[in-house]
Amino acid sequence: MSKLIFIVDDEQSISKLLSFWVKDKWGYDVEIFPNSESMLKKLSSRPDLVLLDIMLPGLDGIETLKRIKQADEHLPVIMLSAQGRIDVAVDSIKYGAYDYFSKPIDQQKLELALKNAIRNYDLLKEVQNLKEHVKKEYSFDNIISADGKMQDVFKLVSKVLDNDISVLIYGESGTGKELIARAIHYNGNRKDKPFVVVNCASIPRELLESELFGHEKGSFTGAHQRKLGKFEYAKDGTIFLDEVGELEMLLQAKLLRVIQQKEFERVGGTELIKTNVRIISATNRDLKHAVEQKQFREDLYYRLNSFPIFIPPIRQRRADILVLTEYFLEEFNKKLQKNVKGFTKKALKLIYEYDWPGNVREMENTIERCLIISEKDHLDVDDLPQHIRAADTSASVDQQNVMFTDYNIIPFEKIKEKSIRHALKVTGGNIVEAARKLQLGRATIYRLMEKYGIEG
Numbered sequence: 001m002s003k004l005i006f007i008v009d010d011e012q013s014i015s016k017l018l019s020f021w022v023k024d025k026w027g028y029d030v031e032i033f034p035n036s037e038s039m040l041k042k043l044s045s046r047p048d049l050v051l052l053d054i055m056l057p058g059l060d061g062i063e064t065l066k067r068i069k070q071a072d073e074h075l076p077v078i079m080l081s082a083q084g085r086i087d088v089a090v091d092s093i094k095y096g097a098y099d100y101f102s103k104p105i106d107q108q109k110l111e112l113a114l115k116n117a118i119r120n121y122d123l124l125k126e127v128q129n130l131k132e133h134v135k136k137e138y139s140f141d142n143i144i145s146a147d148g149k150m151q152d153v154f155k156l157v158s159k160v161l162d163n164d165i166s167v168l169i170y171g172e173s174g175t176g177k178e179l180i181a182r183a184i185h186y187n188g189n190r191k192d193k194p195f196v197v198v199n200c201a202s203i204p205r206e207l208l209e210s211e212l213f214g215h216e217k218g219s220f221t222g223a224h225q226r227k228l229g230k231f232e233y234a235k236d237g238t239i240f241l242d243e244v245g246e247l248e249m250l251l252q253a254k255l256l257r258v259i260q261q262k263e264f265e266r267v268g269g270t271e272l273i274k275t276n277v278r279i280i281s282a283t284n285r286d287l288k289h290a291v292e293q294k295q296f297r298e299d300l301y302y303r304l305n306s307f308p309i310f311i312p313p314i315r316q317r318r319a320d321i322l323v324l325t326e327y328f329l330e331e332f333n334k335k336l337q338k339n340v341k342g343f344t345k346k347a348l349k350l351i352y353e354y355d356w357p358g359n360v361r362e363m364e365n366t367i368e369r370c371l372i373i374s375e376k377d378h379l380d381v382d383d384l385p386q387h388i389r390a391a392d393t394s395a396s397v398d399q400q401n402v403m404f405t406d407y408n409i410i411p412f413e414k415i416k417e418k419s420i421r422h423a424l425k426v427t428g429g430n431i432v433e434a435a436r437k438l439q440l441g442r443a444t445i446y447r448l449m450e451k452y453g454i455e456g
């Protein structure tokens with residue numbers, strides 16, 4: 001796409017020469033204006049650069065430059081002057097001019113200045129568009145929910161957007177903890193700064209310290225050069241520590257120091273590095289229980305848990321299941337270029353009644369799979385995965401009848417073991433939730449798990 005350059009000069013001979021260079025030799029589109037007033041009226045047509053003479057009738061070049069910058073602070077303006085005065089050049093740069101040329105103008109230098117200015121402007125627009133896209137993507141309007149429990153979550157999130165309090169997001173895997181963390185960052189006062197994600201569970205423990213805090217050259221085998229850590233990359237922004245409960249004790253102590261002193265050292269280094277990042281953490285573990293078991297530092301727990309936010313699993317907000325089903329159906333129709341109209345009533349009933357232990361992530365993957373394998377207008381029961389069809393509550397009565405017959409007595413201990421195993425399977429291994437559903441104390445669940453040899 002050709003770039004548009006405005007030339008503003010009251011001398012026709014200069015305007016024609018510049019137009020010849022810019023349009024005929026360098027291939028840009030050109031509009032010529034004899035004064036500033038006529039050019040400012042056309043500024044809404046969004047030129048890519050303005051060549052602006054300083055000595056103009058009416059509104060002079062410096063005042064015009066100020067008005068251009070009020071309309072678009074990034075639009076590059078190259079000032080032209082027959083006087084060649086240093087003070088005029090300094091004023092031009094001071095008020096935001098990209099460059100300054102005295103007449104007669106050096107053609108080669110002007111061409112290079114034009115190319116660089118337009119390239120920089122394109123990059124700035126691209127970055128700005130990306131920021132707007134990210135802000136829109138992580139706005140609360142884009143977090144799909146119709147359930148009152150999630151509306152309560154949004155209210156909590158709105159309270160912490162513009163302050164630096166540490167937030168700890170609780171929730172099972174797949175509930176959207178990172179999505180909430182991004183919403184906090186991109187709707188808050190740090191939105192123009194970096195958002196850096198560290199998954200504490202996916203990085204080997206021996207490498208995690210270097211990943212977080214960086215290392216100096218030669219600090220360990222393989223450290224061939226200095227490496228900056230995530231805390232440095234997140235400067236003045238937000239660092240999101242996903243699965244923070246997986247941090248080992250040594251790293252917990254170092255993280256506590258970062259929170260308290262706002263400083264750290266790289267691995268193998270002695271230089272104190274100051275940091276001003278906001279920390280948002282997330283976990284699917286019961287950190288309070290981990291503190292009781294001496295697996296997590298109590299002082300760090302209270303530092304991270306300054307403002308807890310719990311995201312309920314999807315089985316606790318049934319109102320969202322059908323809303324999300326429709327949303328994912330629409331999204332994957334676009335992605336896969338299909339035109340599936342919806343689900344049959346029986347398929348929707350199974351989707352609604354299924355407990356979704358993998359939460360929103362499992363649902364997203366399931367709907368995509370259904371659309372990939374189906375060739376029908378409406379997705380039916382046979383398009384759903386076997387484990388969802390097997391969870392049909394109408395079939396559960398038959399299964400109970402098989403378990404309890406006139407000729408088959410099952411030992412009570414066996415029924416207890418099956419019940420606990422099933423509850424842990426349905427809740428995705430969440431002991432707290434399993435205990436709640438079974439109406440048992442958490443200590444009782446742990447004792448029975450040990451008795452029946454059920455691993456966490």
